[in-house]
Amino acid sequence: MSTQTATATGAFSRRAAYLLLAAVVLIWGANWPVMKVGLAYVEPFTFTALRMLLGAAALFGVLAATGRLAVPTRRDLPVLLSVGLFQMAGFLACVMFGLQTVDAGRSAILAYTTPLWVTPVAVAVLGERIGAWKGIGLGLGLAGVAAMFNPLGFAWDDPAVVRGNGLLMLAAFCWAVAILHVRAHSWDSSPLQLAPWQMCVAAPILTALALTFEGTGSITWAPEFLAVIAYNAPLATAFCFWGAVTVTRALPAISTSLGFLGVPVLGMLLAAVTLGETLTLTRVSGLVLIVAGMALVNLADLRSD
Template sequence: MPARGEWVWSLALPAAFILLWSTGFIGAKLGLPWIEPLTFLSIRMIIAGGLLGLVAVLTRAPWPADGRAIVHTAAAGLLVHAAYLGGVFWAIDRGQAAGVTAIIVALQPLLTATLAGPLLAERVSARQWLGLVLGFAGVSLVILGRLEGGAISIQTLTATLIALVGITLGTLYQKRFCPVTDLRSGGAIQYAASAIVLGSLAVVLEEQRIIWTGELVFALAWLVLVLSVGAIGLLFLLIRHGAASRVASFFYLAPPITVVTAWLLFDEILPPLALVGLAVVVIGVALVQRPSPVQSNRG
């Protein structure tokens, strides 16, 4: 029987992260019809940063000790929040199908595993490489089973690639340069930096069009509390306590769960191919997460 702490890190927290993270596209679908993407994200960052800043002050959380630590914290946040979310939301708002976007971004675990060796000195075994490839294949099956045309242009492809690079480098950067940063004060700094960048882009590129509806308010509240505070906090906890390549493999489970959630909430099509893909994804992630004999002996 695994120890209680081991069970939490190996099952409970990853499961919570996957369930929360997979609702991101649902929040975008509800909110984007009523607001421009960068304006939407700017407001989200301001609220999330203010909320975490207040929590950090009230709970007397430690803040980064010097300017270098603040810069590293802000840089990780810009990659994970501004680059990733900005690219994804902008591409979807410009007409690119969420399925196309999800397939491209699903390359993140493979790209993370490729870079984790030279950047973090992490070793990825042959079995884990097989799991990563199976995970991507499974995600592709899930998404390909329900693609709806989805125009793709040089602009939307570029934005999606920026998102892919942002989330990949952001997780690696967080692991390398912010291993002990407090999640409350660090999150406040990261969201503040992202709000400045995204807000500046929104002023230049958008008209700040907002139609306040119940759907927009709900989507904003959900994305702030569930995604920006809950899911991101769990992600950084998992990064702190696990290998970057193994943590990244959890992202494979988000698109299939998003498809199932969309089927339940919006009556979207759930073809048999998607169910096959979901099974393949689960197998792939299991191969990545299963500890090697060396790791097991060390434990």
């Protein structure tokens, strides 16, 4: 298999997938402080529904313009639903609620604790093997998550804060379900062809939540918010959700879940620079452990390619 697109259904080689993973990590990492800024102009579910609708429109436009727009096959319906419901609707809904009471850096860490859920299932059900280097890397990554989570570092006596942290952990679980299903699924269509349809599954759910909890609401169409939407719709939504599913298809589930820990690493650093969030010693040590763990796992995969 070459380092270019490998098949008509959009499978990538490992080397190409890691390049795509790097792009997704960069865009999503930067999006954590961007989303925090966006919430000053719009309610969370309204924001999420808007970016999902605009992202779907962008992808439908790309597919129509390139002659690749197609109705999903019956065999692809399960993965269409699981990604739409869990990775898009469930993950984003929990994250946006959590961001209201948890700072952007901590939110990014909790929402990406997917290796905790993915690893045991990937080994037991998907038959993935953990060699020595990958095992050490996974251990370092999870140790980094534990260090940055720092359960002594937030107010357990504040119900809103506890609820926010719990919702962010639930977000990680939702994404883990999608990662495992994407890895196990036999595809007819490519991830690009399915992505806008998956967004069409998520958008009505997010819109219904917006109407239920926020009413018709109001959006402050300030230039800063327009910039947030311009970043979120085509890049952080359309490109990155396609890229995340494509990467998940090409790489082992354990490697994928650990690789995406690069998002909170970058998100936390940028939140400290742009929003003035505190970068404590425990967070710095966690960052170092996660980066070291990602490097070991990625090198182990690339050596076996």
